[in-house]
Amino acid sequence: MLSKRWLSLGGWLLLVLLVVFALQRGLQLDSDMQFFLPPAASPQQQLVLDELQQGAAARLWLLAIRAESEATAAALSQRLAESLAGESAFVQVLNRPQPLPEEEQQAWFVYRYLLSELPEMDAASLHQSLQWRLEELASPLGPLLRQTLASDPTAQFQQWLQAWQGEAGPVRRHGVWFGDDGRALLLLRSRAAGMELDAQAANLTLIESHFAALPGSAGASLSIGGAAPLAVTSRDTIRSEAQWLSLLATLLVALILLWAWRSPRLWLLAALPLGSAVLGGLWVTQTLFGQVHGITLAFGITLLGVALDYPLHLFSQLRPGSRPSEALAVVWPRLRLGVLSTAAGYLAMIASGFPGLVQLGAFAASGLLVAALVTWLVLPAALPRIWQGRESQRAALPVPPAWRMRVRIALLLGLAGLSLLVLLTSPRPIWQSELAALSPIPEPLRQQETALRQALGLAELGQMLAIRGDSAEVVLQRSEDLLPQLQAWQQAGLIQDVELATALLPSERRQRQRQQALPDPLALQAALDEAQQGLPFRQGVFADFVEALRHSHELAPLQPAMLETLLPDSLLAARLAPLLFERDGQWWALLRLHGLQDGQALADWVATNSDGDLHYLDLARDTSAMMLTFQRAALSWLGGGALLIGLLLWWGLAGLRQALPVLLPVLSALLVTLALLHLMGQLLSVFHLVALLLVLGIGLDYSLFFQHGGNRQQRRRTGHALRLCAISSMAVFVILALSSLPVLQAIGLTVSVGILTSFLFAWLLTPAGVDPPNKA
Amino acid sequence: MITGNRKPSRRLLVWALLFCSMTLQASPLNVLLAELAVQQHSELRYTEQRHDALLGVPLHSEGTLRYRAPDYLQKTIERGAAGSFVIEGDQLRVQRGERLHELALDSHPLLMAMATALRATLAGDRAALEAQFTLQLEGGHEDWQLRLRPRQREVARVLFELRIHGSGAKIHRIETEERSGDLTITELLHGHAE
Numbered sequence: 001m002l003s004k005r006w007l008s009l010g011g012w013l014l015l016v017l018l019v020v021f022a023l024q025r026g027l028q029l030d031s032d033m034q035f036f037l038p039p040a041a042s043p044q045q046q047l048v049l050d051e052l053q054q055g056a057a058a059r060l061w062l063l064a065i066r067a068e069s070e071a072t073a074a075a076l077s078q079r080l081a082e083s084l085a086g087e088s089a090f091v092q093v094l095n096r097p098q099p100l101p102e103e104e105q106q107a108w109f110v111y112r113y114l115l116s117e118l119p120e121m122d123a124a125s126l127h128q129s130l131q132w133r134l135e136e137l138a139s140p141l142g143p144l145l146r147q148t149l150a151s152d153p154t155a156q157f158q159q160w161l162q163a164w165q166g167e168a169g170p171v172r173r174h175g176v177w178f179g180d181d182g183r184a185l186l187l188l189r190s191r192a193a194g195m196e197l198d199a200q201a202a203n204l205t206l207i208e209s210h211f212a213a214l215p216g217s218a219g220a221s222l223s224i225g226g227a228a229p230l231a232v233t234s235r236d237t238i239r240s241e242a243q244w245l246s247l248l249a250t251l252l253v254a255l256i257l258l259w260a261w262r263s264p265r266l267w268l269l270a271a272l273p274l275g276s277a278v279l280g281g282l283w284v285t286q287t288l289f290g291q292v293h294g295i296t297l298a299f300g301i302t303l304l305g306v307a308l309d310y311p312l313h314l315f316s317q318l319r320p321g322s323r324p325s326e327a328l329a330v331v332w333p334r335l336r337l338g339v340l341s342t343a344a345g346y347l348a349m350i351a352s353g354f355p356g357l358v359q360l361g362a363f364a365a366s367g368l369l370v371a372a373l374v375t376w377l378v379l380p381a382a383l384p385r386i387w388q389g390r391e392s393q394r395a396a397l398p399v400p401p402a403w404r405m406r407v408r409i410a411l412l413l414g415l416a417g418l419s420l421l422v423l424l425t426s427p428r429p430i431w432q433s434e435l436a437a438l439s440p441i442p443e444p445l446r447q448q449e450t451a452l453r454q455a456l457g458l459a460e461l462g463q464m465l466a467i468r469g470d471s472a473e474v475v476l477q478r479s480e481d482l483l484p485q486l487q488a489w490q491q492a493g494l495i496q497d498v499e500l501a502t503a504l505l506p507s508e509r510r511q512r513q514r515q516q517a518l519p520d521p522l523a524l525q526a527a528l529d530e531a532q533q534g535l536p537f538r539q540g541v542f543a544d545f546v547e548a549l550r551h552s553h554e555l556a557p558l559q560p561a562m563l564e565t566l567l568p569d570s571l572l573a574a575r576l577a578p579l580l581f582e583r584d585g586q587w588w589a590l591l592r593l594h595g596l597q598d599g600q601a602l603a604d605w606v607a608t609n610s611d612g613d614l615h616y617l618d619l620a621r622d623t624s625a626m627m628l629t630f631q632r633a634a635l636s637w638l639g640g641g642a643l644l645i646g647l648l649l650w651w652g653l654a655g656l657r658q659a660l661p662v663l664l665p666v667l668s669a670l671l672v673t674l675a676l677l678h679l680m681g682q683l684l685s686v687f688h689l690v691a692l693l694l695v696l697g698i699g700l701d702y703s704l705f706f707q708h709g710g711n712r713q714q715r716r717r718t719g720h721a722l723r724l725c726a727i728s729s730m731a732v733f734v735i736l737a738l739s740s741l742p743v744l745q746a747i748g749l750t751v752s753v754g755i756l757t758s759f760l761f762a763w764l765l766t767p768a769g770v771d772p773p774n775k776a
Numbered sequence: 777m778i779t780g781n782r783k784p785s786r787r788l789l790v791w792a793l794l795f796c797s798m799t800l801q802a803s804p805l806n807v808l809l810a811e812l813a814v815q816q817h818s819e820l821r822y823t824e825q826r827h828d829a830l831l832g833v834p835l836h837s838e839g840t841l842r843y844r845a846p847d848y849l850q851k852t853i854e855r856g857a858a859g860s861f862v863i864e865g866d867q868l869r870v871q872r873g874e875r876l877h878e879l880a881l882d883s884h885p886l887l888m889a890m891a892t893a894l895r896a897t898l899a900g901d902r903a904a905l906e907a908q909f910t911l912q913l914e915g916g917h918e919d920w921q922l923r924l925r926p927r928q929r930e931v932a933r934v935l936f937e938l939r940i941h942g943s944g945a946k947i948h949r950i951e952t953e954e955r956s957g958d959l960t961i962t963e964l965l966h967g968h969a970e
Contacts, residue, residue: 096880096882096883097883102930134835134857135853135857135859135872136857137828137831137835138826138835138853138857139851139853139857139859139861140861140868140887140890140891141861141870141887143886143952143954143958144886144887146828146954146956146958149830150830172866172880173865174865174866175880175882536831536833536835537830537831537832538829538831538832541829541830
């Protein structure tokens with residue numbers, strides 16, 4: 001006996017140490033906020049996800065500096081830009097438009113007659129051009145324009161440079177960008193993708209420390225905006241509030257348990273199953289998936305909250321002078337059934353194939369099994385061989401109203417039906433469709449973000465046309481075919497502006513067309529000679545121009561693949577990267593729309609004019625749609641889990657007659673909880689669903705134990721345990737429900753309402769107090 | 777000069793600094809720049825000849841040059857070409873016929889250097905001049921020549937040097953010599969439209 005006891009304890013300790021060691025060596029915690037989105041069902045959904053996570057828009061940081069004077073703000077902006085430019089964390093730090101370096105201008109200058117629209121090259125047009133150039137020579141710009149005058153008298157390259165410079169952007173004062181409100185503005189592009197939150201959190205600290213280190217920054221303030229910093233702030237807010245509330249909840253539960261048992265030993269042992277469950281779940285998840293998701297951990301530990309009830313059931317059955325094994329014998333059959341069916345319900349999520357649910361299912365199911373094993377094998381061994389403590393003498397639970405069982409069942413069925421009716425006929429939406437609504441970012445911060453974006457002339461959230469094809473050439477050509485339509489929209493005011501690759505790099509087809517249209521050298525020379533009449537230019541000074549045109553005839557058109565060879569790390573390639581790229585063997589051209597007035601009109605046009613290669617994407621709309629799909633699917637997996645649980649109970653309790661009273665309170669409670677949440681004005685999100693999973697597990701245990709037979713004493717003790725379980729769980733989740741953060745509130749509210757209804761319903765179905773014949 | 781016996785070195789240092797700053801203040805260039813800075817605004821007619829290798833004959837133009845301290849400069853071309861060029865702060869506004877467009881000077885180091893040469897000389901801002909050019913003043917007070925050679929490599933590749941000629945607080949002539957050998961001579965006509 002002694003050896004078995006020590007074997008249990010020693011084995012448990014050894015396993016804990018091994019798991020801790022394994023986790024310490026290899027635990028990969030990552031936090032990707034999009035983890036709970038479904039895997040992309042189509043290439044354009046994949047594009048939406050990629051854009052959201054790694055896209056150009058998600059990497060942008062917007063900075064604004066306010067100081068006592070604009071001159072000071074400008075100086076700080078300049079110093080901050082210089083100081084941050086040395087950091088490899090940012091690929092771009094801008095506080096003014098980025099001019100194209102001399103070297104790069106020279107590289108693309110050669111292609112000027114292929115890259116932009118050709119001017120007329122007859123004698124009269126050339127004469128006009130030369131006249132302009134002459135006037136420019138006489139102007140203060142003379143020395144600058146003189147550089148390319150002889151080789152580019154029609155200022156062909158200027159056209160392309162204008163496309164490069166694009167829109168005017170924010171106003172500039174003291175050399176740097178300024179917003180209307182007198183703040184100096186900076187635009188940063190991080191190396192890390194928008195949703196790599198740990199890297200982005202480091203970037204946030206980096207920027208703040210650089211700013212603080214600037215001389216003169218003490219009297220100035222720096223505001224930081226962008227998708228990434230907002231996500232970091234949001235995560236940190238949730239984290240700190242969750243930690244604070246959990247601490248409060250843990251203290252409260254500890255006090256309740258201490259008060260209930262008045263035994264520090266039991267009090268300490270109560271934490272063993274949950275603690276082991278977390279370790280076990282972590283180890284299994286890490287082993288299966290190679291990493292554990294931050295959200296899996298957070299949600300998983302919430303789900304494992306069921307395991308806190310296991311020792312409560314066991315300890316409540318301890319009687320003075322009895323062995324722990326006797327108490328275990330009373331609770332174990334029900335507990336085992338509860339654990340197995342709950343774990344099965346969680347395992348059902350694995351079949352969903354959604355990465356978030358799969359990990360969560362694996363974590364929670366394995367954790368529960370570990371908790372049950374610890375309760376079964378380790379806890380009795382850790383208790384004294386003969387329990388000497390006092391038995392708690394709490395009053396039994398009040399007896400439910402003495403209605404006939406059929407009436408009680410009808411009542412529950414009626415409530416469930418009513419809830420279903422409420423949900424199905426409600427005029428209000430059931431589901432939360434906006435990602436942003438779940439974020440804890442305070443409204444002022446959100447408004448500041450919007451103001452910063454407008455000041456910098458950035459689109460709010462990506463709205464774009466996406467063209468898919470087999471090669472870069474195909475998608476470039478398709479973009480060019482769309483140009484007349486885009487111009488029509490621009491004139492009609494449907495869109496303000498479009499950012500697209502072909503404005504800087506036309507298709508090969510278009511470049512070849514331009515080559516065809518180039519005048520032949522002899523004709524050009526003749527036109528030029530005639531154009532020079534009456535102008536003071538020397539004969540022959542435009543030889544470079546004639547030669548350049550001749551050379552353009554035989555030039556191989558500039559193509560995306562050539563950029564890197566011609567000039568490594570060019571700004572042109574960097575500018576094109578988010579507009580034209582290859583992904584999974586397919587080429588995409590994105591036409592980013594600014595100032596879109598009516599997305600639906602555009603979507604409709606695309607629907608009728610696309611051959612499947614053109615898509616209208618609205619990141620906000622599309623991710624919402626994907627989230628809805630996910631939530632609906634998750635709910636049906638929850639239903640599937642419940643069904644599986646039902647089957648297990650049927651089998652475990654040897655009959656539908658026994659299984660139904662266990663299952664009915666749980667299912668009714670889930671439905672009633674859903675309906676109550678809806679009536680309270682909550683929009684259901686993935687967080688509610690996770691909370692419902694916990695309600696399912698806890699409710700099942702309540703039901704099983706309320707249905708527990710046993711003698712009067714055992715039932716009284718069971719009642720005591722159940723009351724303790726409900727009170728302590730309620731304490732935790734009511735505290736969470738009081739949180740101001742949508743995420744914590746959703747979980748807290750759902751679980752507290754769910755526990756309350758589960759408890760009441762299970763209690764309502766308590767069999768009449770007749771001692772069953774078989775004495776435990 | 778040591779009047780006390782405590783900390784003589786510090787006293788010496790103070791004297792040395794004072795002496796240095798006096799000589800610095802009194803350098804001919806500082807005197808000249810200080811004199812130029814007195815003028816808060818001016819409006820002068822000018823004529824300009826550009827001797828350019830591309831052209832068979834020098835290009836002639838004329839117009840009005842307006843200056844307002846500290847950083848407003850307007851060049852209106854009335855003959856030879858037409859247009860108005862306003863430099864204010866870091867912006868260059870160009871108006872040619874109906875077309876108006878703005879350039880950011882700091883995106884064009886060459887334009888920035890040429891604007892600084894004239895503006896900072898008129899404003900007497902030695903620091904701004906030194907930031908962009910090496911300065912060399914020759915001649916006497918009544919017939920001086922200030923040579924400005926660009927420091928920035930990018931600018932020096934195009935611009936060889938600027939020579940500003942004047943007497944007292946008046947600038948008479950500006951010669952802009954480019955690497956290509958092209959030379960622009962701007963004559964300021966005092967007493968016409970002041």
